[in-house]
Amino acid sequence: RLLRHSPSKSAAETQALLPPVVLVQKTISVTLGDRLLLCTGVGTGSLTRWHLRDMAAALALPFRTLKRCTINSSAHMPVETFAMQPGMVSSFLHPERAVPLSALVLLPWRERWDAQEREVAISLSLWESLALPVRCLRPLVRQYARRAYPQVRLIELGSEGATRSLIEADDGS
Numbered sequence: 001r002l003l004r005h006s007p008s009k010s011a012a013e014t015q016a017l018l019p020p021v022v023l024v025q026k027t028i029s030v031t032l033g034d035r036l037l038l039c040t041g042v043g044t045g046s047l048t049r050w051h052l053r054d055m056a057a058a059l060a061l062p063f064r065t066l067k068r069c070t071i072n073s074s075a076h077m078p079v080e081t082f083a084m085q086p087g088m089v090s091s092f093l094h095p096e097r098a099v100p101l102s103a104l105v106l107l108p109w110r111e112r113w114d115a116q117e118r119e120v121a122i123s124l125s126l127w128e129s130l131a132l133p134v135r136c137l138r139p140l141v142r143q144y145a146r147r148a149y150p151q152v153r154l155i156e157l158g159s160e161g162a163t164r165s166l167i168e169a170d171d172g173s
Helices: 011-017 049-058 063-068 078-082 111-115 134-148
Strands: 002-004 022-032 035-042 069-071 101-106 119-123 128-133 153-157 163-166
Touching: 011 022, 022 049, 022 063, 035 049, 035 134, 049 063, 049 101, 049 153, 063 069, 101 134, 119 134, 128 134, 134 153
Parallel strands: 022 119, 035 101, 101 153
Antiparallel strands: 002 128, 022 035, 022 069, 119 128, 153 163
């Protein structure tokens, strides 16, 4: 379903505008060394040191790379780098837009949100979001990434530190 709300430029602002049963999809850009990554998940949580460490390991980067980690770097402005409105970053990049992206990272979220049949709001613009069941987000991101930018590595961080790296083939899970 389509949700219309006041314009918002952050996941926290959007979350405050949504009904309490709907969680926001939060996507941020991360630079690890010279690699640009997009990290996406459900809710307004933040990246942990463990998430960054797991991303570096999945990309076979030395842990010292974490010292040169930048979140939402000014070197990658959403308007220029991702062709998005100011304040927006999304895992659903336009397929015809060349972006120097090394990986798309799916962050873990609470499994109970799937069981509770919660919804997640995907920002379509600064004032519109698409709400769908949380359980649909992971397969949707996987399918979109595989079709829209198959050259980009997909990394899934598990809740217990388990990391799956999907490059070309997907097992359908």
